[in-house]
Amino acid sequence: MTSSSSAVLLVLLLLVPLLGALVVAFLRDNDTLAKQTALGFSIAEFGVAIAAWFSYDPDGARLQQYFSVDWIPAFGVHLSFGVDGIALVMIAVIGLLVPLVIGAGWTEKLPAERSAGGFLSLILLQQALTVGVFAATDVFVFYVLFEIMLIPMYFLIGNYGGPRRQYAAMKFFLYSFLGGLIMLASVIGAYSMASDELGSGTFDWATLVEVVSDAPLENQIWIFLGFFLAFAVKAPLVPLHTWLPDAAAEAPIGVAVLLVGILDKVGTFGFLRYLLPMTPDASTTLAPLVLVMGVAGILYGALLATMQRDMKRFIAYVSIAHFGFIALGIFAFTAQSEVGAVTYMVNHSIATGMLILVIGMVIARGGSTLIADYGGMAKLTPVLGGVFLVAALATLSLPGTNSFISEFLVLVGSYGNEPVYTILATIGMILAAMYVLWVYQRVFHGPVRGNALVGVAGGPGTAIAPEVGARKAILDLDVREKLVLAPLLALVVGIGFYPAPLLDVITPTVDATLEAVGISDGGN
Incomplete structure (x- = not known):
């Protein structure tokens, strides 16, 4: 067995959610205790992720907190794990999101005969396997975890x-x-x-x-x-x-x-x-092939997003467009575009994660995922409307939000090597403003309307348009929901105005990656 002095942090990052999944799985008969236990383990995992962040030396070796244990020596397979700057930031992001997800779903009703213990144990198992995928330094172990991590997600959806x-x-x-x-x-x-x-x-x-x-x-x-x-x-x-x-x-x-x-x-x-x-x-x-796929995704995702009637499908197509920007940044092969792509990965997780949670809070109040079932909701829930707007602006990379630095670096860095693809990608930015603001305007502005917000004023069988019915009793964000959204709001604004701590961790790993491709000057 080989290890570094800080390997204990990475061991904990792998084992804490795994242990949590095991413990919570035995609490299927007590939903409240299962939620409390899962939240405790997820917060502990986030604490370890913070410690791992501060123990990481951006100027040190590419792989840090490394440890390796023989697994199948006959085939040269080892349980080897270590983190570089890119893996570290993604592990930190999942460490943040899991407790927020648990907190956001605290009062969520699960399907009949399904327990919170079963659901949350799968969430923690998913976290453990995903951390393992990001940290694996044995390619066979990476492949095994890459496939196994599909299983908890399959059951979570199914x-x-x-x-x-x-x-x-x-x-x-x-x-x-x-x-x-x-x-x-x-x-x-x-x-x-x-x-x-x-x-x-x-x-x-x-x-x-x-x-x-x-x-x-x-x-x-x-x-x-x-x-x-x-x-x-x-x-x-x-x-x-x-x-x-x-x-x-x-x-x-x-x-x-x-x-x-x-x-x-x-x-x-x-x-x-x-x-x-x-x-x-x-x-x-083969970079041109990937660039074509990336830019096609930007334009296709943006166009399809404008046609969606379901808010959750809308988010999926928005994300397809965003992944096109990440691919563009990676395969433009410049230091700026690569750093932009990695920060895009982080900031997309924060901004889109926040937008999905806010949409979930809208759906929890209205009982519908359809955009057409809402209107004028800001009159009923002004704080929720304000947070939705911030999340929407971060999603379209408004200056001052965390996503801006990512998109700016991708486009500026890509233009020198790939001007045509970059110009086409900018069209996606224009479409982004259209589809994100359209959904915000449709759901939160205008008169209070839609089946999700307005009840029928007459008795049974009375044909009265929802616009003239009685408003449903819908409450604004409660304390728990505000606590869930507060860290994401802070990061949207904080990274937007001061991205240096994120860039300092990412940049050395990006430089090492480009050097491996033979671009030692970063492509500048």
Whole structure:
């Protein structure tokens, strides 16, 4: 066994939610205690994530808090984990979101015969597996966790979601699982290359980077394609995106936050951790393919978002557009665009996670996910309307919000190398302002209207338009909901005006990634 002095923090990051999932699973007969216990474990995990952040040295080795234990020595497989700047910020984000998700769903009604203990144990298991995916430094372990983490999400959607939950869960699982199987072929291919080159196979990430990156372009392309298809499904990039709108629409609100805010980032994380360092020649050769998919996603996602009637499907298409910006930043191969892409991953999780939670609070009050069932809601819930506006402005990257620095760096950094794609991407920014503000205006402004907010004024069978009915008794945000949203509001504003702590952690890892691709000057 090998480890660093700070490895205990990473061990805790892996074990705390895993232990929490086990404990909470035995509390199925006491929903209140299950919620309290799950919240306690999630807060403890966030505390460990903060400690890991402050113990990380941006100027130190790329992989820190490293530890490794033999697992299958005959095949060179080790339970090896470590974090770089990119993995660290994503682990911190999921550490923040999980307790907020638990708090936001405190009074949520689960389907009949489903317990809070079962639901929350799956949430914590999902967290543990996702942390493992971000931290794995053995490629085989990464693959195993990449596939296993589908299981809790499958049950979270399939057992606790909307009317079409089984269809959405199965579609999510099959897309991601088949993508993972294709990736397995590349994992085996990389292992074989190492065996031929070194005399014995290994799945160690750093070793495979050295071996595969020196392979001929043709061999790199095959390795690239296997990993890329799995990551492009997960991201998701157009046209491999079709599972996301169904999954996001049917998932419970808290699960949608984790799905769109965290799990999808495994794909873009994979681009940075595996594709670029391991297959640098193939990455630069096939970059135009990825850029076309990314820009197509920006425009397609924006256009489809404007056509949605369901708020949760609307968020899914907004996110597809945002993932196009991340892909553009990664495959433009400049320091600014790459840093912008990574900060986009973080800030999208914060802003979109906040918007999904706020939409969940709207739905909890109105009982409908349809945009047309709402109108003038700001007159009934002014604080909720204000928070929705902030989340919407952050989603469209208004200056002063956290998302602005991400989109600005992506576009400025990409323009020098890829001006055509960048110009096309800016059209997506214009469309973003249209679709986000349209939903806000439709739901919160104008007269109070819609079936979700207005009851029928007459008796049974009386045909009276909802606009002239009686307003339903709808309350504004309560203390619990304000406490859930407060940290996200603080980050939206704080990162918007002072992104330096985030950039300081991310930039050295991005520079190391670009150097592995052969762009030692950062592409400037």
